[in-house]
Amino acid sequence: MATIRLHAMTVGTPRGVPWWSAFGGRNSSLGRRDLAWLGDAAQSCLVERNGYWELEPSFHELDASEKVFHSYRLGMTQASIMADRILGTTAMVHVDSVLKLLGVLVPEKRPDLIGFSLGRPGPSASTTIRPSxxxxxxxxxxxxxxATTIATALNQVKPAPTGKSNQNLQQLAHLLGRNALRIASLAFFDVNPAGGLPQVPVWQSYLEDPPETSDTVTSWSDDEFSGLLLLAKLLPLYSILRTEKIEEFVWSEYINVPMAQFAVDADNVIGLPSAYLEVLEETLSRDHASLTTERYRALRELSLAIHALAPDPARVEPNEQPVEEVWGSALLRCGVSLASRHA
Known part of the structure; x- marks a missing residue:
């Protein structure tokens, strides 16, 4: 459950923290409560039985609008988990967080998540994940x-049609460049497809990535792009947590880098690699009010700086190292961790 909670808390900007408050550290207490609440929202919907996650029976007592919200949060959480487990993403972040950081988000349609993977080797060419x-x-x-929901999702990640003026999609095209993976993700509940036990609906994932291509060329290098996503993912999180750093520690032999530990609530702490903190603090202290060439140059420099500090993703393999089972905690490839205060 620690893995689910960590992805639920970090996959999107916490709802209680307006983005620009991240650049002033305001609303930190509200944001801290909301951060824990995001983890609670996902946890409240799931119950583990026989090695599977089933839908909590009380979910069916919710009214329709409440079910929509919780289904959305489960969808976002599972998409982040599967991107980590299958694609080996170093960062998966809400599109809005990236576009807001760039100062270009407008009230037009856009997909949910944007991410980067350094690639993962497979036993064959068809199962190898290229850097993407x-x-x-x-x-x-x-x-x-x-099938209808999947078709809708696929349509939302298609490259922007020629001649259309959706500024969000145009900006995403300039960030992604050619040959990006454009994926529809669906979290759903159904009986075990293998026909084994349990014969009750369990939490499952479906991913589809059609061979869509774009002719748009990007000026962002992979290192800049990866760093930009780290900034967009970590700035809101750090702005919430920065009021109460507890101590520094080393996570484990799996990720041998100094970590700074911050309180989420009375029971849980989040760890960030200590090397990130100076770059994050510098980003918070800069003037981000104007949309200028200097702003973009500064963001590229900061993105490269934080990319260079990120742990080696090869040291963080949730499928191969049973981090959660051993440590009662969870860990993302970019080095963000969640642990119980009482472990």
Missing amino acids: RILMEAKGTSKAKD
Whole structure:
């Protein structure tokens, strides 16, 4: 459950923290409560039985609008988990966080998530994941897999049609460049497809990535792009947590870098690599009010700086190292960790 909670808390900007308050550290107490609440929202919907996650029975007592919200959060959380486990993403972040950081978000349609993977080797060419920029639409439902929902998600990650003026899609095209993975993700509940036990609906994932291509050329290098996503992911998180740094520690032999530990609530702490803190603090202290060439140059420099500090993703392999089982905690490839105060 620690892995689910960590992804639930970090996959999107916490709802209680307006983005620009991240650049002043305001609303930190509200944001801290909301951060824990995001983890609670995902945890409240799931119950583990026989090695599977089933839908909590009380979910069915919610009204329709409440079910929509929780299904959305489960969809976002699972998309982040599967991107980590299957694609080996170093960062998966809400599109809005990236576009807001760049100062270009407008009230027009856009997909949910943007990410980057350094690639993962496989036993064959067809199972090898190449280094990729990723755009993903995350859907969630408490019911079985639905072809209509998948088709809608696929349509949302298609390259912007020629001649259309959606500024969000145009900016994403300039960030992603050619040959990005454009993925539809659906979190759903259905009986075990292998026919084994349990014969009750369990939490499952469906991913589809059609061979869509774009002719748009990007000026962002992979290092700049990866660093930009780290900044967009970590700035809101750090701005919430920065009021109460507890101590420094080394996570484990799996990721041998100094970590700074911050309180989320009475029971849990989040760890950030200590090397990140100076870059994050510098970013918070800069003037981000104007949309200028200097702003973009500064963001590229900061992105490269934080990219260079990120742990080696090869040292953080949740599928190969049972970090959660051993340590009662969870860890992302970019070095962000979640642990119980009482472990």
